[in-house]
Amino acid sequence: MSDKVRVNLVRSTTRAPGREAFIPQMCAISARSRIKALSFTWHALLLFALLVGPTRAEPPLSIQQIAPGEYAHRGHDDIATRANRGDIANVGFIVGTRCVAVIDTGGTLAEGRALRQAVRKITPLPVCYVINTHMHPDHIFGNAAFVDDHPQFVGSVKLAQAEASRVENYLRALNRELGDIAEGSEIIGPTQTVDGSAMLDLGDRPLTLRTWQTAHTNNDLTVYDEKSGTLWTGDLLFVRCIPVVDGSVVGWLDDIARIKQMNPRHVVPGHGPLDPPWQQSLEAEEQYLAGLARDVREAIRRGATIQQAVDTVGLDQRDKWLLYEIYHRRNVTAAYAELEWEQ
Numbered sequence: 001m002s003d004k005v006r007v008n009l010v011r012s013t014t015r016a017p018g019r020e021a022f023i024p025q026m027c028a029i030s031a032r033s034r035i036k037a038l039s040f041t042w043h044a045l046l047l048f049a050l051l052v053g054p055t056r057a058e059p060p061l062s063i064q065q066i067a068p069g070e071y072a073h074r075g076h077d078d079i080a081t082r083a084n085r086g087d088i089a090n091v092g093f094i095v096g097t098r099c100v101a102v103i104d105t106g107g108t109l110a111e112g113r114a115l116r117q118a119v120r121k122i123t124p125l126p127v128c129y130v131i132n133t134h135m136h137p138d139h140i141f142g143n144a145a146f147v148d149d150h151p152q153f154v155g156s157v158k159l160a161q162a163e164a165s166r167v168e169n170y171l172r173a174l175n176r177e178l179g180d181i182a183e184g185s186e187i188i189g190p191t192q193t194v195d196g197s198a199m200l201d202l203g204d205r206p207l208t209l210r211t212w213q214t215a216h217t218n219n220d221l222t223v224y225d226e227k228s229g230t231l232w233t234g235d236l237l238f239v240r241c242i243p244v245v246d247g248s249v250v251g252w253l254d255d256i257a258r259i260k261q262m263n264p265r266h267v268v269p270g271h272g273p274l275d276p277p278w279q280q281s282l283e284a285e286e287q288y289l290a291g292l293a294r295d296v297r298e299a300i301r302r303g304a305t306i307q308q309a310v311d312t313v314g315l316d317q318r319d320k321w322l323l324y325e326i327y328h329r330r331n332v333t334a335a336y337a338e339l340e341w342e343q
Helices: 019-027 033-051 109-122 143-149 161-183 249-262 276-299 306-312 313-320 326-341
Strands: 066-067 069-075 089-096 100-102 127-131 152-156 192-194 197-200 205-210 221-225 228-237 267-271
Touching: 066 267, 069 267, 089 109, 100 109, 109 143, 109 161, 127 143, 152 161, 161 205, 192 205, 205 313, 228 249, 228 276, 249 276, 249 326, 267 276, 276 306, 276 313, 276 326, 306 326
Parallel strands: 100 127, 127 152, 152 192, 228 267
Antiparallel strands: 066 069, 069 089, 089 100, 197 205, 205 221, 221 228
């Protein structure tokens, strides 16, 4: 497989008249008329350009400084819609003395461009790394905005395969939900992978990257900035928004225990408020996942079907989490499929 996975969104184009159609018309009018016509066309195009401006400019994303050199943008607590423009994940960047590392890039090319503008407002230093914490569309579709910076695109050793196996579904959903807002979005796969742990240096700013056992996904990766003590968890931590199991509830609980041991000073979760009281937030997530596993195991022990489990497990969690109605039943289904054959 190629190191770089590129899949462009299908988009319609309008063809300008070919030279074959245009030249005969020009031959039928006088030289003076041709000059007037061209002059009018030029001025019309110039006026249009002045009114419309650059077609690819995006206003910078709003950002919050978490710690010196640490900047994050909070996404909307929602699913991707035209109203929120697919901006639902927390993304950001870290600035060293030599270069910048971007951590997740958002749900569209447009959001990626806006994130790049935010970087440029803070520093002229080059973007040397674009790090993806996992495969989900709201974290990766902005990657293409950074291609011209020629960074290393960094992710778990399992990221490329996970993206390749889902790319058609991701693009179809992106087009369906966002339409023209998603124009030009594509998947840019990793050019540098991490299996276990790796160190990146931004210049007086060492970052420790770590992969985890299957939890939220099978390609979760965290970024720890040693200088500020800031941990970027990706979607291993959801705050207020319900955790989404696209991997393993058992593995996720094990990973949470290990994250607690890291004891960071600051945390940027994948979704929800930036730099929350992380111990409390992690414990809330752990309680939800532990309760999910416990109740699904009990349903299986009773001989309940998967539908019966979906209809009964975790109903007491409804008022505790945003997006419960969208994702909780799916979580029960995933946990049942995982735990049904547990020894």
